[in-house]
Structures are given as structure tokens and as C-alpha cells.
Amino acid sequence: MDISVVIPLLNEEESLQELHDWIAKVMQSNRFIYEIIFIDDGSTDTSWQVIEQLSKDNSSVKGIRFQKNYGKSQALDAGFEKAQGNVIITMDADLQDNPEEIPELYELIFTDKFDLISGWKKKRYDNVYTKNIPSKIFNAIARKTSGLHLHDFNCGLKAYKKEVVKAIKVSGEMHRYIPILAKNEGFTKIDEKVVQHQARKYGETKFGMNRFINGYLDLITISFLSKFGKRPMHFFGLWGTIVFIFGFSAAIYIGISKLYKVYNGIKTILVTDNPWFYIALTSMILGTLLFLAGFIGELIIKSKNDEKHYKIKEQLNF
Structure with a gap:
């Protein structure tokens, strides 16, 4: 034809x-x-x-x-x-x-x-x-x-x-x-x-x-x-890793700073009173969620089927 x-x-x-x-x-x-x-x-x-x-x-x-x-x-x-x-x-x-x-x-x-x-x-x-x-x-x-x-x-x-x-x-x-x-x-x-x-x-x-x-x-x-579209982990996994590393690095810095001040007898505030504590915690949570989004996206792509998003009622001459 x-x-x-x-x-x-x-x-x-x-x-x-x-x-x-x-x-x-x-x-x-x-x-x-x-x-x-x-x-x-x-x-x-x-x-x-x-x-x-x-x-x-x-x-x-x-x-x-x-x-x-x-x-x-x-x-x-x-x-x-x-x-x-x-x-x-x-x-x-x-x-x-x-x-x-x-x-x-x-x-x-x-x-x-x-x-x-x-x-x-x-x-x-x-x-x-x-x-x-x-x-x-x-x-x-x-x-x-x-x-x-x-x-x-x-x-x-x-x-x-x-x-x-x-x-x-x-x-x-x-x-x-x-x-x-x-x-x-x-x-x-x-x-x-x-x-x-x-x-x-x-x-x-x-x-x-x-x-x-x-x-x-x-x-x-x-x-x-x-x-x-075919490899969502390349986007979500990358940014999730970057955000998590940022948050984890901030947490390590807060911990080391706290230990240093305690060891040298310097008066310090509670870790939970430090705004960087919440920035670090939020960053690690967001990073983990982004990474999981990429992982779930990969699983969906692997398991998805080619469903039609329409229903045919009648056909003629096929």
C-alpha cells in the first residue's frame, strides 16, 4: 500500500x-x-x-x-x-x-x-x-x-x-x-x-x-x-548523591567542631540549636529521597508494560 x-x-x-x-x-x-x-x-x-x-x-x-x-x-x-x-x-x-x-x-x-x-x-x-x-x-x-x-x-x-x-x-x-x-x-x-x-x-x-x-x-x-526518560537514575541519583554528600559533610563538620570545643573546654550550644544541624539533616533526607526516586523510576521502566491509554469501542474495515 x-x-x-x-x-x-x-x-x-x-x-x-x-x-x-x-x-x-x-x-x-x-x-x-x-x-x-x-x-x-x-x-x-x-x-x-x-x-x-x-x-x-x-x-x-x-x-x-x-x-x-x-x-x-x-x-x-x-x-x-x-x-x-x-x-x-x-x-x-x-x-x-x-x-x-x-x-x-x-x-x-x-x-x-x-x-x-x-x-x-x-x-x-x-x-x-x-x-x-x-x-x-x-x-x-x-x-x-x-x-x-x-x-x-x-x-x-x-x-x-x-x-x-x-x-x-x-x-x-x-x-x-x-x-x-x-x-x-x-x-x-x-x-x-x-x-x-x-x-x-x-x-x-x-x-x-x-x-x-x-x-x-x-x-x-x-x-x-x-x-x-530511559535512565532516571542518571538525573535523580546524581542530584540525590550531591545533596546527600553536602548534608553529610555539614553534619561531619558540626560533629568535629562540637568535639573540638568540648575537648578544649570551650562553651558550646546544643547541636540542635545550631541552624546548620537542620540544614544538614534536611539535605541528607532530600538526597536520600531523590536517590530513591531515581531507583524507583528505574524499576518502573523495567517492569512497565505498553498499556494503551484509550479504549476502542468500534472498528470498521480492519
Whole structure:
């Protein structure tokens, strides 16, 4: 199979038929062997009924229906697991991504051998203050911290080599950082392509300003996990040891100082009246806790299983 188009959605009943027809037209005109995987992330409208009808009319349409709304990352993860195409294309269901971009994205992956191509909505039709400006700030921070020079990390239109989507695990709200996840797994041929962005035709956006706050927090998380996610002891154990040694050294100093003064008949205060006693005690306790956190983290990693953080209610054409 040439292409899998993975489309997560939430309450997009009005756009699905038009999006399907547009994608099918592009695929047929380019003679691609394809599949379209719609992932219904707990829609409360008739989106699933529309997908059911599309799957009956076109055997290339496949559907996954979640038990409830789990989030875009979980929807993408489910789609990635099922995708069979040599090239995987992701796009949003709101008709703001243009299917006419698919052939060129396919060529960049299949012919030019890129691992991942991220779309760049250079000209946007979103609200300037609630989406455009915050997005520019967010992307600048992501570039600085990740070392990936992409202009639009959050663009839903991306193309992947099959091996990439099978190697990464997308959970929480990490869909914004799939290029970073891919880079952390050793896929380094990552680039971007300017893509056409279109104004939303139906409905309203499902994302508010809180997504940027969550995005910054997720960026901190992924930056930490990229360095220490597989060996937490390297972080917690190191700092735990440093803090413990500081506290232990302070305790030794207090003890020696006390013995010296007693031996020479110098009047001294009680050890518990010395503020350094509490600094030393607190440091040793914190150091021990940090070290244990690293040790427990190692045990969790060794024993964890790959549980799915979503429940599939129905599937079509799989």
C-alpha cells in the first residue's frame, strides 16, 4: 500500500464527506493505493454515522471509534498502529489542511528518502491574537529547546516514513512534538514544507488558549524525557548523591567542631540549636529521597508494560 491517511476528529460531521471526496479524488488521479483511517475521538454528533456510510461506499475508508474523548495524541497513536501504507499522512478533519499537498509530501518521503516532513502554515487564517501570535512564541521556544529548526511544530499536516510511526509512542498531549519524538528515536532526516492553510469552513475550533499553556508544560516534560526518560537514575541519583554528600559533610563538620570545643573546654550550644544541624539533616533526607526516586523510576521502566491509554469501542474495515 502506498499511503495511509490518518485523520483524528471530534465532532466534524459537516466536513467529513467533503474531505473524503477530496482525498479520494487526489488519490485516484495519482493512482495511489491508499487507505483513509478516521479516528473518532468520542464525537457527540453524527460523525461516526458519516464514517460508517463512507466505509460502506469506499472499502479504502476505515474507522476507529473511541469509547470517549481521549485526546488527539491517543487518536493518532491508534491510527499509527493500524496504518499499513509505506508513507503515512496525517491531517485534521476540519478542511483547513489541503489534500492537494499529499502527492508532493509522498514524493519527499518515498523518493527523497526523508523520515518526516512537517507542514508549515506560513500564511494562516486563524485569529491573530488567540492563535497566530501564541503559536509563533510557542514554536520559537520549541525550536530553541529541541534543536529542530521547524517553523510550525503543531501543524496537523505531516508525512512520515512507515518506520517512524511504528517506532514512536504518542500519548498525553505529545502530538505537538512528534518531530522531537522521532528525532529522539534516531530519525534525523526531518524537514518542513510550506503548505496551504485554509479558513475553517464548518464548526468551531476544538482548541482554546489552554493548549499553549499545556504545550509549554509538555515541552518541559519531553525535554526531560529525551535526556533522562530511559535512565532516571542518571538525573535523580546524581542530584540525590550531591545533596546527600553536602548534608553529610555539614553534619561531619558540626560533629568535629562540637568535639573540638568540648575537648578544649570551650562553651558550646546544643547541636540542635545550631541552624546548620537542620540544614544538614534536611539535605541528607532530600538526597536520600531523590536517590530513591531515581531507583524507583528505574524499576518502573523495567517492569512497565505498553498499556494503551484509550479504549476502542468500534472498528470498521480492519
